[in-house]
Amino acid sequence: MTTIKLSRRTLVRVAAGGAAAFGAPFVIPARAQEMAKKFGFGQPGGASTEASVDIFMKPFTQRTGIEIVLDVPSSFGKLRAMVQSGNVTSSLWDLGSQQIEQAVALDMIEPIDWDQVNPGPMYPEMKHQYGFGQTYFSTVMAWRQNVKAPQNWRDFWNVKDFPGKRSLSNFPAYTIPAALMADGVTADKLYPIDLDRAFKSLDKIKKDVSVWWTTGAQPAQLLIDNEVQYVNAWNGRVGPLEEQGIRHTFNEGFLDIAFYVSPKGSPRAEKRAAMVFLRDWTDAAKQAEYAKRTYYTGSSPNLAPLLPQDKLHVFPTTPDNKAKQSLPNGKWWYDNAALVEKRWQEWKLSG
Amino acid sequence: MVAAAAAGVGAGGRARSGVLFVLPLLLVVTVCFNAPIALMLAWSAHDPPFTLKHYRELFETTIYLRVMWATVRISLATTLICGVIGYPLALWIRGLSPNARLIALALVVLPFWISILVRTYAWIVMLGNAGIVNRTLISLGLVGSPLSIIYNELGVLIGTVNVLLPFLVLPLFAAMVRVDERLLQAAASLGAPERTIFWRVFFPLTLPAFGAGLILVFILTLGFYITPAILGGGRVPMISNMLDLLINQLPNWELAAAISTVLLAAVLVANAFSARLRNRLG
Numbered sequence: 001m002t003t004i005k006l007s008r009r010t011l012v013r014v015a016a017g018g019a020a021a022f023g024a025p026f027v028i029p030a031r032a033q034e035m036a037k038k039f040g041f042g043q044p045g046g047a048s049t050e051a052s053v054d055i056f057m058k059p060f061t062q063r064t065g066i067e068i069v070l071d072v073p074s075s076f077g078k079l080r081a082m083v084q085s086g087n088v089t090s091s092l093w094d095l096g097s098q099q100i101e102q103a104v105a106l107d108m109i110e111p112i113d114w115d116q117v118n119p120g121p122m123y124p125e126m127k128h129q130y131g132f133g134q135t136y137f138s139t140v141m142a143w144r145q146n147v148k149a150p151q152n153w154r155d156f157w158n159v160k161d162f163p164g165k166r167s168l169s170n171f172p173a174y175t176i177p178a179a180l181m182a183d184g185v186t187a188d189k190l191y192p193i194d195l196d197r198a199f200k201s202l203d204k205i206k207k208d209v210s211v212w213w214t215t216g217a218q219p220a221q222l223l224i225d226n227e228v229q230y231v232n233a234w235n236g237r238v239g240p241l242e243e244q245g246i247r248h249t250f251n252e253g254f255l256d257i258a259f260y261v262s263p264k265g266s267p268r269a270e271k272r273a274a275m276v277f278l279r280d281w282t283d284a285a286k287q288a289e290y291a292k293r294t295y296y297t298g299s300s301p302n303l304a305p306l307l308p309q310d311k312l313h314v315f316p317t318t319p320d321n322k323a324k325q326s327l328p329n330g331k332w333w334y335d336n337a338a339l340v341e342k343r344w345q346e347w348k349l350s351g
Numbered sequence: 352m353v354a355a356a357a358a359g360v361g362a363g364g365r366a367r368s369g370v371l372f373v374l375p376l377l378l379v380v381t382v383c384f385n386a387p388i389a390l391m392l393a394w395s396a397h398d399p400p401f402t403l404k405h406y407r408e409l410f411e412t413t414i415y416l417r418v419m420w421a422t423v424r425i426s427l428a429t430t431l432i433c434g435v436i437g438y439p440l441a442l443w444i445r446g447l448s449p450n451a452r453l454i455a456l457a458l459v460v461l462p463f464w465i466s467i468l469v470r471t472y473a474w475i476v477m478l479g480n481a482g483i484v485n486r487t488l489i490s491l492g493l494v495g496s497p498l499s500i501i502y503n504e505l506g507v508l509i510g511t512v513n514v515l516l517p518f519l520v521l522p523l524f525a526a527m528v529r530v531d532e533r534l535l536q537a538a539a540s541l542g543a544p545e546r547t548i549f550w551r552v553f554f555p556l557t558l559p560a561f562g563a564g565l566i567l568v569f570i571l572t573l574g575f576y577i578t579p580a581i582l583g584g585g586r587v588p589m590i591s592n593m594l595d596l597l598i599n600q601l602p603n604w605e606l607a608a609a610i611s612t613v614l615l616a617a618v619l620v621a622n623a624f625s626a627r628l629r630n631r632l633g
Contacts, residue, residue: 075599076598076599076600076602077598077599077602077604080602080604102602106602165480170585171600210499210502210584211502211584211585211586212584212585212586213585214580214585214592225475225479225480225481226480226481227475227479227480227481337600337601338601338603341596341600341601342412342414345414345418345588345593346413346414348585348586348588349414349417349418349421349588
């Protein structure tokens with residue numbers, strides 16, 4: 001409901017903003033450092049967007065007077081359509097690490113202006129030429145506390161000793177690495193992915209998977225409803241459910257990065273304002289606030305001491321948890337996206 | 352649109368002014384709706400020079416054809432179930448007293464007022480492992496472990512039939528009410544038994560509406576997205592879910608456009624078939 005309300009209201013504002021921006025270059029030639037009084041921002045919607053509005057956007061607007069106009073939801077198709085139309089109304093867009101390579105190849109995004117951002121301390125993998133690393137998220141295993149707790153993907157795949165129904169992500173990029181680790185591949189040897197081996201491993205668990213989930217909310221709900229007992233899920237979805245008897249571990253988790261990118265051809269003055277806004281995202285104190293609400297942690301190496309110390313185990317990038325996980329090879333997924341997707345669909349249709 | 356304009360032609364001068372009244376809407380529909388769709392479909396033969404390679408990929412890779420076939424199969428099953436349930440239901444409502452009819456129709460229409468997403472999730476609460484149906488069956492000792500009712504094709508069918516039944520029942524009921532009672536009385540006065548009256552007089556008179564309703568249900572099922580995504584548990588691929596994948600994940604808009612073109616052609620064929628059926632029977 002919130003999402004729809006948000007997007008309707010903002011659509012109108014985006015339309016108005018877009019019209020103004022379209023006319024602007026012909027009226028006053030933009031001075032080098034001039035900043036627009038507003039810029040557009042493609043956001044996924046839901047709880048994480050609400051948290052970024054409260055913690056980052058509202059204070060930024062109060063301080064600078066620069067208004068941020070949301071465009072919800074921020075799907076890849078919508079970004080592509082916007083850039084192709086030539087009417088680029090958003091200067092920032094939310095994009096996953098695997099889609100950055102695609103977006104670059106399709107000439108949809110332009111480099112982040114890191115000089116303009118002038119960021120605070122950040123982990124190096126968060127500073128991509130084309131992407132500002134907003135938060136870490138992790139694809140982890142989770143289970144109901146009344147079943148036997150798995151320690152690793154081998155346990156998760158072992159349906160004999162860990163009986164119960166499973167739900168796995170329908171996005172192969174989140175599930176195939178788990179299948180390989182269940183078959184004995186170590187995290188440092190995952191890439192390049194051995195697809196034959198991965199599908200052989202998936203064969204072993206196929207009949208015990210009730211649901212191949214497509215939205216982040218699904219695995220959490222399936223656990224709560226006792227529809228399945230073991231899932232892979234994004235940590236921000238299962239982290240808040242500890243009190244409801246849902247457990248998860250970062251052991252053998254797959255860390256990933258949510259990026260903010262700069263859609264190609266947005267008005268320069270708006271992009272400048274957007275880059276200045278990104279600086280706020282490197283503020284460790286704000287990141288801690290955001291993490292408390294979403295369980296997704298930001299780019300600052302100084303974040304851990306600011307997090308609630310009794311709940312450190314639920315955050316993906318405390319030094320302990322970060323060491324247990326691996327990062328994906330976005331380039332490999334980009335190079336093989338079409339092949340993987342085809343084999344994935346064929347495999348699911350077979351038998 | 353075009354039909355409305357064409358229908359007025361016989362009336363001479365009035366027709367021309369009729370066309371004028373319709374023109375703005377026609378223009379809006381063409382510019383805002385038809386033109387973008389045509390452009391989108393043109394993607395399917397574009398690389399940038401003209402090419403048929405996306406169609407070749409579509410027909411050479413079994414996966415897309417299999418998903419299309421699965422979609423057609425589920426659509427046919429939905430159509431059949433809607434027909435088997437819908438016809439007797441409409442007939443039964445026709446036989447009710449006026450007040451009871453109102454209540455029955457309200458019950459049929461009620462689901463229209465509830466978001467399709469909410470209804471789909473409601474089925475999970477009803478039919479899931481820990482849902483009302485399975486809990487009742489287990490507590491009555493009828494089954495040992497929960498039945499898998501959703502997260503398979505059965506689940507998708509329950510969802511599609513639930514959403515689409517009113518699309519068949521409402522027009523069918525309207526057609527049944529319009530059947531002239533005197534025709535049935537005439538048949539009875541000539542000595543025809545109930546069965547003969549139904550099959551030789553009543554059923555043929557309602558057949559055009561029944562056929563049109565069935566084809567409507569079939570076409571609407573072809574495009575279902577939410578129901579298979581949620582009640583199918585990601586195990587029942589349908590064409591819309593495949594399109595979402597091709598547009599938002601891969602992204603291969605050209606192939607998505609090719610699939611859309613084939614789907615549109617299938618719908619047009621079904622539609623032409625329904626129009627012929629109406630002409631022959633109506």
